[in-house]
Amino acid sequence: MGIWITAVVYGLSMSGILFLVSLALSIGYGLMRIVNMESMLYYSFGAYITYTIVSLTGNFFLGALCAILVGGGLGFLVETLLLRKVYHREMMFTMVVTYGVFMIGIGIIQYIWGLEPKPVASPVSAIVNILGVKIPLYRILIIFIAIAAYFLIQLLMNRTITGKAIRAGIENRENVEALGINIKNIFTLTFVVASAFAGLGGALYAPIVMVGPYMGFDMLLFAFITVILGGLGSIKGTMVAALILGQVINVGGTIWGPLSFVGPFVVMFFIILIKPTGLYGVKSSVSGADD
Amino acid sequence: MTFRHKIPVGPLFILLFLLLFRIAFPNKMTFLIEISIFSIYVMGNNILMGYLGYTSFGQPFYLSCGAYSAAIYLAYLGGNIFMAIIMAIAVSLVLSLILGPALMRLKGSYFTLINAALCAIGVFIFERLLIDLTHGNDGLWYRSNMRETPFIDIRFPSNFFIFVMLLLLAVHYLYLKMDRSALGSVFLAVKSNPRKMKSIGYDVFRIRCLGYSLSVMMSALAGALFAVNFGFVNPDMGANTRAIEVLLATLIGGIGSVYGPFLGALGFIGMKDFVSIWFSRWELFVGIITLLVLFKFNRGIWGGLVDLKSFMSGKINRTKNLSEQEK
Amino acid sequence: MESKKNLISVRDLNINYGKLSVVFDVSLEINSGEVVFLVGRNGAGKTTLFRTIAGFIKPLTGDIELNGQPIMGMGAYSIARKGVKYIHQDKKVFSDLTVKENLELSSYATRDYDWDPVLEIFPKLKILMDRKSGKLSGGEKQMLLMAMALIGRPQLVMMDEPTEGLAPHIIKDLATVFKKLSLNTTLFIVEQNLPMIADIADRVYCMKEGRIVSTITDEEKIKNMDFEKYL
Numbered sequence: 001m002g003i004w005i006t007a008v009v010y011g012l013s014m015s016g017i018l019f020l021v022s023l024a025l026s027i028g029y030g031l032m033r034i035v036n037m038e039s040m041l042y043y044s045f046g047a048y049i050t051y052t053i054v055s056l057t058g059n060f061f062l063g064a065l066c067a068i069l070v071g072g073g074l075g076f077l078v079e080t081l082l083l084r085k086v087y088h089r090e091m092m093f094t095m096v097v098t099y100g101v102f103m104i105g106i107g108i109i110q111y112i113w114g115l116e117p118k119p120v121a122s123p124v125s126a127i128v129n130i131l132g133v134k135i136p137l138y139r140i141l142i143i144f145i146a147i148a149a150y151f152l153i154q155l156l157m158n159r160t161i162t163g164k165a166i167r168a169g170i171e172n173r174e175n176v177e178a179l180g181i182n183i184k185n186i187f188t189l190t191f192v193v194a195s196a197f198a199g200l201g202g203a204l205y206a207p208i209v210m211v212g213p214y215m216g217f218d219m220l221l222f223a224f225i226t227v228i229l230g231g232l233g234s235i236k237g238t239m240v241a242a243l244i245l246g247q248v249i250n251v252g253g254t255i256w257g258p259l260s261f262v263g264p265f266v267v268m269f270f271i272i273l274i275k276p277t278g279l280y281g282v283k284s285s286v287s288g289a290d291d
Numbered sequence: 292m293t294f295r296h297k298i299p300v301g302p303l304f305i306l307l308f309l310l311l312f313r314i315a316f317p318n319k320m321t322f323l324i325e326i327s328i329f330s331i332y333v334m335g336n337n338i339l340m341g342y343l344g345y346t347s348f349g350q351p352f353y354l355s356c357g358a359y360s361a362a363i364y365l366a367y368l369g370g371n372i373f374m375a376i377i378m379a380i381a382v383s384l385v386l387s388l389i390l391g392p393a394l395m396r397l398k399g400s401y402f403t404l405i406n407a408a409l410c411a412i413g414v415f416i417f418e419r420l421l422i423d424l425t426h427g428n429d430g431l432w433y434r435s436n437m438r439e440t441p442f443i444d445i446r447f448p449s450n451f452f453i454f455v456m457l458l459l460l461a462v463h464y465l466y467l468k469m470d471r472s473a474l475g476s477v478f479l480a481v482k483s484n485p486r487k488m489k490s491i492g493y494d495v496f497r498i499r500c501l502g503y504s505l506s507v508m509m510s511a512l513a514g515a516l517f518a519v520n521f522g523f524v525n526p527d528m529g530a531n532t533r534a535i536e537v538l539l540a541t542l543i544g545g546i547g548s549v550y551g552p553f554l555g556a557l558g559f560i561g562m563k564d565f566v567s568i569w570f571s572r573w574e575l576f577v578g579i580i581t582l583l584v585l586f587k588f589n590r591g592i593w594g595g596l597v598d599l600k601s602f603m604s605g606k607i608n609r610t611k612n613l614s615e616q617e618k
Numbered sequence: 619m620e621s622k623k624n625l626i627s628v629r630d631l632n633i634n635y636g637k638l639s640v641v642f643d644v645s646l647e648i649n650s651g652e653v654v655f656l657v658g659r660n661g662a663g664k665t666t667l668f669r670t671i672a673g674f675i676k677p678l679t680g681d682i683e684l685n686g687q688p689i690m691g692m693g694a695y696s697i698a699r700k701g702v703k704y705i706h707q708d709k710k711v712f713s714d715l716t717v718k719e720n721l722e723l724s725s726y727a728t729r730d731y732d733w734d735p736v737l738e739i740f741p742k743l744k745i746l747m748d749r750k751s752g753k754l755s756g757g758e759k760q761m762l763l764m765a766m767a768l769i770g771r772p773q774l775v776m777m778d779e780p781t782e783g784l785a786p787h788i789i790k791d792l793a794t795v796f797k798k799l800s801l802n803t804t805l806f807i808v809e810q811n812l813p814m815i816a817d818i819a820d821r822v823y824c825m826k827e828g829r830i831v832s833t834i835t836d837e838e839k840i841k842n843m844d845f846e847k848y849l
Contacts, residue, residue, distance in 0.1 A: 093585065095346060100579075103535055167715060168712040177698065179724050179728075180699040180728055225408070258420065
């Protein structure tokens with residue numbers, strides 16, 4: 001019984017991370033109609049910045065704050081310097097371009113921090129007792145931060161005019177422009193916020209995994225699966241998909257070790273076969289032509 | 292005109308170039324072998340990217356499938372190198388017939404990403420799932436199992452070089468045939484206007500599946516040749532991070548042309564050889580080159596040569612040609 | 619009539635998609651306060667012309683001026699802010715947003731938060747405020763789109779086939795609405811509904827195969843549906 005409770009709670013914290021890092025991919029596809037392969041850079045950089053700040057000052061929360069700033073800042077640079085130039089190009093082109101950026105980012109990480117994986121100490125070492133099972137408090141903390149992030153995003157999307165413009169833009173970019181709204185500014189703002197969340201995800205995940213140059217790659221695939229499963233551009237879908245995948249990875253992994261890696265892919269293939277639009281997607285389907 | 296069609300000048304020219312290079316720089320033979328095999332790999336990707344308009348981030352998966360098929364055959368089943376290569380092609384054919392119908396229904400962007408996922412699954416299979424067969428990260432070694440082949444013993448690098456040359460000539464010849472035949476034009480037509488092709492009665496889906504199978508088989512052939520060349524394989528060959536290499540080589544050569552892949556392989560491997568001497572951050576370099584090629588030289592080497600030729604012959608005003616492209 | 623000043627003038631517009639030319643040497647004038655119609659068969663280039671004026675397509679050559687100021691090459695959003703609103707043919711409202719939120723977006727874009735004049739024209743929207751706009755009927759969607767376009771007191775509203783797919787009695791209502799609108803703004807409409815055009819047009823441009831082949835300003839000719847042969 002004990003290992004199942006552990007698995008579920010660990011799964012929930014994994015879901016939190018997945019949700020945070022997948023946002024940039026989901027919004028990128030839903031709003032800007034691009035697949036930004038480089039989105040996991042903000043996650044990797046977030047983790048590395050946290051490592052550096054923690055080694056320098058010992059303060060994890062300062063590290064997480066810097067990770068958010070660096071993630072958002074990088075997102076701003078990439079969006080304004082590069083992505084703006086490729087929005088009108090075909091999907092394939094932007095994918096290879098952003099893949100190239102991803103490579104450059106990995107190269108920069110290797111240049112600054114080297115190839116060796118770096119450990120980050122957990123900021124909260126307390127253990128809590130849930131139904132007789134000992135669980136690190138830090139895992140619980142991640143879950144709550146992710147929940148807070150979800151409600152913050154929902155608030156932004158439903159209550160602010162920019163959020164409404166984003167929702168409108170996900171449906172129809174051109175009609176937003178026809179109203180007289182400069183959608184490019186909305187793109188930039190959204191992208192910065194989404195990459196800041198990815199940076200936070202990296203910071204939060206850093207104490208759990210070793211921080212390495214290729215960490216973005218593994219996460220990219222999981223994030224991609226989250227986005228397909230949830231439906232493109234749907235925040236709620238991303239959240240639900242992250243919840244499902246977190247359990248698939250951890251509970252599945254407890255049942256049979258390799259499931260923690262293969263499980264998400266199996267889920268993805270099923271989704272593509274059964275419900276190609278994802279759980280909450282309405283607009284896009286996996287088959288047919290690209291826009 | 293008929294004369295020109297019967298004798299494949301281009302492939303022979305490539306062969307001549309390689310032979311001259313071989314004589315001029317005797318110690319660069321492994322480099323030439325690598326280029327030759329890599330260009331088969333790039334040609335496979337070019338079918339997807341150049342002819343069908345699909346970009347795959349999963350080509351290393353097909354490469355490593357070919358390599359492991361050959362390797363497992365050589366390590367456990369027999370010592371015949373030719374059989375190993377045939378085995379790799381057969382396995383990849385079966386694989387492509389299973390995966391093709393599923394993958395070619397997908398939108399381009401999904402195709403790209405599902406292939407990336409295949410890559411990750413491939414590494415997982417070869418590294419962990421089949422660890423008893425493949426010895427995981429230690430790699431599978433089988434050079435001592437390889438038996439002498441009839442006519443020329445391709446276990447020796449200099450003979451293997453000749454074998455690869457002949458194979459490259461044959462592949463290029465077939466590739467040229469494909470390009471000149473109706474198939475090549477059908478591929479391109481499907482890429483540019485699938486709806487129209489469907490409406491005039493072509494089975495677009497099956498044409499795409501065919502292209503996919505060809506691409507997978509060529510990648511697997513390249514993988515098998517690499518496996519024979521190195522005498523061992525490890526899961527690294529199929530890593531996600533290497534997916535960009537073949538894409539980049541295709542772009543450097545110029546997509547959708549017959550000789551682009553060879554030029555791309557030459558350019559890419561040459562650059563890699565040169566750069567690795569003084570630059571250890573390979574990913575950074577590859578990324579920068581990718582952006583450069585995409586934004587500044589998007590017609591690749593072959594496109595550049597075509598421009599140069601038309602400039603020399605004065606048929607088309609080059610500046611006009613360029614300004615047309617910008618639109 | 620003398621008081622009418624020139625609002626939009628398009629000169630020698632050539633538009634192409636890649637190598638395919640679709641609009642050739644189109645010139646047209648629209649004076650403020652007019653109701654101008656553009657008629658022609660499918661594929662004549664009407665929508666392309668509209669989208670070019672609205673800034674979504676960059677033409678090959680030509681000039682587009684609004685009140686004597688060139689607007690060609692500006693982003694679609696800045697043209698919209700200058701008071702040239704374009705309503706797309708597909709009647710797509712932001713279906714995930716409520717009617718109110720749709721209107722809010724338009725207000726945000728134009729900084730005009732006074733909805734009363736618009737709601738006076740479309741009183742029905744008042745009771746639909748909190749409904750998801752995806753659940754509206756075709757006619758209601760068209761009303762919402764027009765209301766959104768009218769917020770910010772635009773100088774010109776361009777509508778691409780506003781009556782397409784609507785029930786006949788709604789089309790009749792729309793004709794009255796158009797008349798009402800024309801008191802305060804200029805209308806430029808792509809339309810296939812001949813009686814409506816005959817009823818309210820000040821000027822009709824006829825397009826055929828990418829060219830404007832006829833301009834009808836004569837009241838009698840409009841009443842007699844002289845443009846019918848171009849449909």
